[in-house]
Amino acid sequence: MISSTFERMRDAMQFNAEKPDPAILPTPKQLRRSTIAAVIGAAFIGVGVYLPAEYGIDPTGVGNVLGLTEMGEIKQQLAREAAEDELIHGDQSSNLIDGFLGLVVSAAHAQEVWTDTVTFTLAPDASAEIKLVMAEGDVAEYTWVAEGGRINFDLHAHGDGQSIDYDRGRGETEGAGMIEAPFAGEHGWFWRNRDDAEIMVTLQLRGAYAEVIETY
Amino acid sequence: MTSTSRGPFPRLSRRVTALILSVLVLYASSVAQALAHDVTPGDAGYIQEIWGVHVISFIYLGAKHMVTGYDHILFLLGVVFFLYRMKDVAIYVSIFAVGHSVTMLAGVWWGWGINAYIIDAIIGLSVVYKALDNLGAYQKWFGIQPNTKAATLIFGLFHGTGLASKIIEYDISDDGLLWNLLAFNAGVEVGQILALFVILIVMGYWRRSERFMSQAVVANVIMVGLGLWLTVYQINGFLAAA
Numbered sequence: 424m425i426s427s428t429f430e431r432m433r434d435a436m437q438f439n440a441e442k443p444d445p446a447i448l449p450t451p452k453q454l455r456r457s458t459i460a461a462v463i464g465a466a467f468i469g470v471g472v473y474l475p476a477e478y479g480i481d482p483t484g485v486g487n488v489l490g491l492t493e494m495g496e497i498k499q500q501l502a503r504e505a506a507e508d509e510l511i512h513g514d515q516s517s518n519l520i521d522g523f524l525g526l527v528v529s530a531a532h533a534q535e536v537w538t539d540t541v542t543f544t545l546a547p548d549a550s551a552e553i554k555l556v557m558a559e560g561d562v563a564e565y566t567w568v569a570e571g572g573r574i575n576f577d578l579h580a581h582g583d584g585q586s587i588d589y590d591r592g593r594g595e596t597e598g599a600g601m602i603e604a605p606f607a608g609e610h611g612w613f614w615r616n617r618d619d620a621e622i623m624v625t626l627q628l629r630g631a632y633a634e635v636i637e638t639y
Numbered sequence: 640m641t642s643t644s645r646g647p648f649p650r651l652s653r654r655v656t657a658l659i660l661s662v663l664v665l666y667a668s669s670v671a672q673a674l675a676h677d678v679t680p681g682d683a684g685y686i687q688e689i690w691g692v693h694v695i696s697f698i699y700l701g702a703k704h705m706v707t708g709y710d711h712i713l714f715l716l717g718v719v720f721f722l723y724r725m726k727d728v729a730i731y732v733s734i735f736a737v738g739h740s741v742t743m744l745a746g747v748w749w750g751w752g753i754n755a756y757i758i759d760a761i762i763g764l765s766v767v768y769k770a771l772d773n774l775g776a777y778q779k780w781f782g783i784q785p786n787t788k789a790a791t792l793i794f795g796l797f798h799g800t801g802l803a804s805k806i807i808e809y810d811i812s813d814d815g816l817l818w819n820l821l822a823f824n825a826g827v828e829v830g831q832i833l834a835l836f837v838i839l840i841v842m843g844y845w846r847r848s849e850r851f852m853s854q855a856v857v858a859n860v861i862m863v864g865l866g867l868w869l870t871v872y873q874i875n876g877f878l879a880a881a
Contacts, residue, residue: 440721440773442852447723449843457840468833476699489695494685501680501688575688594690594814617688 497617500548537566537627539635544623545574545616551639554611555632557604563630566599570625572618582608593617601630609636683809690812694822701826704805706834710762710869711798715831716838717769717862718791720855723846731791732835738795739802740824746803747811747820755808756877758801763873765794766866770859802827 449457475486479495486492543551555563557580573594580587583606592598594617602610610632616622628635679687682700689696705711718735722728745751768790771777778784811819845851 440855443723443846445847448846451847454840454843454847457836457843461837461840464833464836472699476696476703489699490693491696491699494696494699497685497688498681501684505680573690591687593688593812615688 536629538629539627541626541628541635541637542623543614543637543639544621545614546621547616547619550613550615551637552611552613553626554609554636554638555602555628556634556636557602557607557610557632559604559607561604561631563602563604563610563628563632564600565602565626565628566597567624567626568597569595570623572616572620572622574622574624575615575617577613578602578611579613580604580606580608580610582606611636686809686811690814692815692818694818697819697822698826698829701823701828702830702833703826704802704823705827705830710759710766710801711831712834712838713766713862713865713869714762714769714794714798715834717766717773717859719835719838719842720773720859728835728839731788732831734788734791735795735798736828736831738792739799739827742796742799743802743806743824743827744799744820746800747806748817750807751800752804752807753800754877755801755804756873756880758797758804760870760873760877761797762794762801763866763869763871765797766869767863768794768866770862770866773859774856774863 471483471485472489472491474495475481475489476491476494477498479492479499481487481492481495486495541553543553545551557563573596575593576591576595576598577588578590580589580602585606585608587605589602589610590598590600604610612626614624682703685696686700715732715735718731719728722731742751746753772785772787772790806820806823845854848854
């Protein structure tokens with residue numbers, strides 16, 4: 424009954440095409456071959472490309488040669504961090520300790536104009552957070568340089584149930600500016616080294632803030 | 640009439656059609672879920688952490704974008720639905736590729752970001768248009784057959800604008816932009832060829848079935864429905880965001 428409805432629909436619509444001539448269609452044998460080729464191809468793509476590029480899993484080493492394993496590792500890392508962020512509710516920074524090499528903090532009172540100088544070194548793929556505890560309306564000034572490579576950063580703030588993203592950068596070597604706190608909380612940088620070599624960052628600070636929190 | 644046109648395995652082929660359709664629906668819903676996230680992980684998160692030329696990574700991302708882009712796939716399916724000769728498939732797919740490459744590259748390069756909901760609604764309409772064309776609706780309603788190659792080119796231009804809008808949202812670094820963009824475009828074509836390979840195998844089996852022509856009516860009517868659903872979905876998104 425359903426099929427007769429289709430027949431009527433077909434007659435009524437008067438198709439924009441002819442019934443295919445079997446002579447020009449691929450033969451069942453060709454189709455079988457293509458199907459086998461597609462299945463093998465899909466398996467190769469799945470293992471050699473998809474798994475490395477999405478999950479950083481690279482059993483064959485092909486992903487590494489193509490540079491796709493790095494993509495998968497970065498995605499997995501970001502996914503973990505996003506999940507952690509959600510757990511902690513964004514009120515505290517995540518606990519990032521992998522690969523951190525060394526840190527020197529000098530509350531350099533003697534330095535002419537800058538109040539604090541924070542220096543840290545990041546190995547490739549390592550990250551750090553430097554936050555200023557500020558009250559609403561506080562203004563802080565900063566300048567920084569990266570040596571040894573190019574660094575990624577996200578200058579943001581959270582506190583009081585609010586959050587804001589001031590600035591983001593990738594592959595940068597220096598920066599300077601002001602943070603004007605629209606609300607009380609932690610205002611500062613998430614740094615990550617996506618370069619191939621160790622990077623030393625020197626950050627100088629002055630202005631109104633209660634303390635500097637460093638998380639590595 | 641009804642009984643003579645019935646194939647040797649009518650129930651089997653109907654089951655196959657049902658299976659194909661449910662796979663399509665499942666696929667569409669899984670892709671829609673993946674799009675719902677607004678945090679920076681995933682492809683965009685990765686892209687926003689890197690700079691410089693990454694040809695193979697961007698070929699992969701372009702191919703992935705195409706293969707998981709159900710609206711592009713539906714349109715492609717509509718275009719090749721009644722193209723039985725490989726030569727015709729090659730001609731039409733090339734026209735589509737030229738169309739979407741032009742607006743994709745130009746759109747990103749000069750930053751012609753069109754509202755993603757609007758352009759995706761138009762892409763939904765392109766699916767509706769092609770499915771109606773397959774059903775012979777324009778001949779029946781207006782007594783004319785609009786040029787199918789021109790339509791493929793014009794809708795290709797819209798699909799490319801949609802791709803450009805997505806890429807602009809990815810926020811690719813200026814450092815290495817041109818090469819990465821060309822790589823992404825090449826990847827889109829690779830993804831299109833991969834998708835086409837699978838589509839043509841399925842269509843190859845289907846076309847050999849006795850019931851292909853009558854099932855083709857249902858399939859194209861469903862495509863009209865899916866295209867309308869995509870359009871309404873995007874318009875709703877636009878209204879909700881406005």
